[in-house]
Amino acid sequence: MSALSDQLSASIVIPTRDRPGYLDVALRTVMAQALETNAEVIVVDDGVDPATAAVVERHGARVIRPDGSGLNAARNAGVAAARGDPVVLIDDDIAAPPQWLSSLLAAIDRAPDHDVFGGPIRARLEGGGPRSCGREPAPITTLDLGPNDHNASHVWGANMAIRKRAFARVGAFDETIAGRGDEEEWLRRYADIGGLVRYVAAAGVEHRRTRHDATVRSLSVAAYALGRTARQNDVRKGTPPSLAYELRILAGCVWHTIRRRCAFGIVFAAQAAGRLREALTSRS
Numbered sequence: 001m002s003a004l005s006d007q008l009s010a011s012i013v014i015p016t017r018d019r020p021g022y023l024d025v026a027l028r029t030v031m032a033q034a035l036e037t038n039a040e041v042i043v044v045d046d047g048v049d050p051a052t053a054a055v056v057e058r059h060g061a062r063v064i065r066p067d068g069s070g071l072n073a074a075r076n077a078g079v080a081a082a083r084g085d086p087v088v089l090i091d092d093d094i095a096a097p098p099q100w101l102s103s104l105l106a107a108i109d110r111a112p113d114h115d116v117f118g119g120p121i122r123a124r125l126e127g128g129g130p131r132s133c134g135r136e137p138a139p140i141t142t143l144d145l146g147p148n149d150h151n152a153s154h155v156w157g158a159n160m161a162i163r164k165r166a167f168a169r170v171g172a173f174d175e176t177i178a179g180r181g182d183e184e185e186w187l188r189r190y191a192d193i194g195g196l197v198r199y200v201a202a203a204g205v206e207h208r209r210t211r212h213d214a215t216v217r218s219l220s221v222a223a224y225a226l227g228r229t230a231r232q233n234d235v236r237k238g239t240p241p242s243l244a245y246e247l248r249i250l251a252g253c254v255w256h257t258i259r260r261r262c263a264f265g266i267v268f269a270a271q272a273a274g275r276l277r278e279a280l281t282s283r284s
Contacts, residue, residue, distance in 0.1 A: 009105055010039040010085070010161070013078030015071055016092035018047035020055045023092045025208065027059040030090070033101040040084055044074040072173035072182050075157070079167060086117075087167075089183075091158040094205040095124070104161055104203035107149060114196040115166035116187070118155020119203030120144050127211030130219065130263030136256075139219050139267040140207055145199045152199040153191070157183035159205045169193055179229025181236065188237075216263050220270035227274025235282065243283070246276045 012034055016023045023043065034041050041061040045052050046069060056063045066077035079087050086108060090096070100119070108117055123138030132138075143156050160183065170189045177185055187197070212218065234240040241249075250272040257265030 007038060008040055008084030009037045010088050010101070011078075011082030012039055012041045012088045012090065012101075013044060013075065013082060014041065014061075014090055014092050015044045015046060015066075015074030015078065016052060017045075017074075018049040018052070019092055020049055020051040021210065022208065023052060024055045024059075025095055026090065026092050027055065027061055029094075029096040030101070031059050031061065033096065033098070037101055037105060039088070039101065039105075040082075042078050042081055044078045044081075046070070046074045068175050070175060070178050071157075072177060073175045075183075076172045076175065079162075079164075079172070082164070085164045086161045087164065088161040089157050089159075090205065091207070093208050094121075094158055095208055096205050100203055100205060104200055107198060107200040107203065108161060108163075111196075111198050114151075114198045115163040116155065116160065116190060116195060116197045117162075117200055117203075118143070118152075118160040118197070119200045119205065121156060121158050121205055121207050124206040124208045125214040126209060127214055129209070129214040130216045130267070131261070132264045133256075133260035133262035135260065136262065136264045136268065139223055139264055139271070140209060142207060145201075147201050149201055150199055152197050154184065154187055155197060155199060158207060159203070166190060166195060170195070177233075177236075179232070180226055181229065181233030184233065185236065216266050219267045223267045223271035224274040224277075227271035227276075228278040230271070231275040231278035231282075240279070243276075243279050246272065246279050250276055 043056045043061050043063045044066055045063055046066055064081050066074045075089060121143040123140050123142050125138055145152055173186050253265050253269035253272050
C-alpha cells in the first residue's frame with residue numbers, strides 16, 4: 001500500500017453523465033469536507049458533455065473515464081481507481097450538508113466489524129415541486145431509517161460507504177443491471193456472506209431535483225422508466241407481483257390523484273404504468 005493511500009481517510013466516488021449543473025452543486029458541497037478530512041474525490045465521467053470536465057477542474061477533483069457504460073460500470077471504475085479506504089459512493093444529484101463526511105467517517109471508525117455504511121437521503125424539490133396532498137413522500141429516492149444509528153438491511157448508493165475488503169469478498173457491482181436494484185443486488189451478495197450494514201443517522205444528504213426537473217412531466221418520465229426497472233428487479237429476486245396486483249396499484253394511484261387532487265399521484269401512476277408495461281412485455 002502506498003504512503004498516499006495510508007494518508008487518505010477515504011475516496012469519494014461520484015459517477016456522472018452529462019449533468020454538469022447537478023455535479024457542480026455536489027462538488028461544491030463535498031470538496032471542502034474532503035479537504036478537511038484528507039479524502040480524495042473522484043468523478044467518473046460516463047458522458048459526452050465537455051462542461052463536465054470544466055466543472056471538475058474548477059473544483060479540483062480527479063476525473064476518470066469508465067471502460068463500460070452505466071452507473072454500476074462507473075462505480076466499479078471508481079472503486080478500482082480509489083486510493084483511499086473506505087470508498088464513499090454518492091450520486092451527482094446530491095448536496096452534502098456540513099459534517100456529512102466527518103459524521104460518516106467517525107461512524108466507520110466506531111464499527112470495525114462492519115463493511116457497509118450509509119445515511120439518510122432526503123428529497124429536495126427546488127421550486128417546491130408539484131402540488132402534494134401531504135400524504136405521500138416526494139416521488140424520488142429517499143431513505144429515512146430513524147434518528148439513531150443501528151444495523152440495517154440496506155442503504156442506497158446515493159450515500160453509501162464500503163470498505164475495500166468487502167469488494168475483495170463479494171466482487172464488483174453487476175454491470176448488466178441498470179435502474180432499480182443496481183446496488184441492491186450487490187448488497188444481497190454481501191448479506192449472503194454475513195456482511196453487516198450500519199445506518200448512520202447524522203450522515204444525511206439531500207437528493208436534489210432542480211425546478212426544471214421537478215415538474216410533473218419530468219418526474220413522471222423518470223418514474224415510468226424506474227417502474228420498468230423496479231419490476232425487472234422484482235423478477236430477479238423471484239418476487240414479482242401478479243398482473244392483477246399491478247393493475248390495482250395503478251388504479252389506486254389514479255384514484256388518489258383525483259380524490260386528493262394530488263399531482264404526486266400522477267408521478268406514482270407513471271411508475272405503476274411502467275411496472276405494468278414491463279409485466280405485460282415479459283408475458284408476450
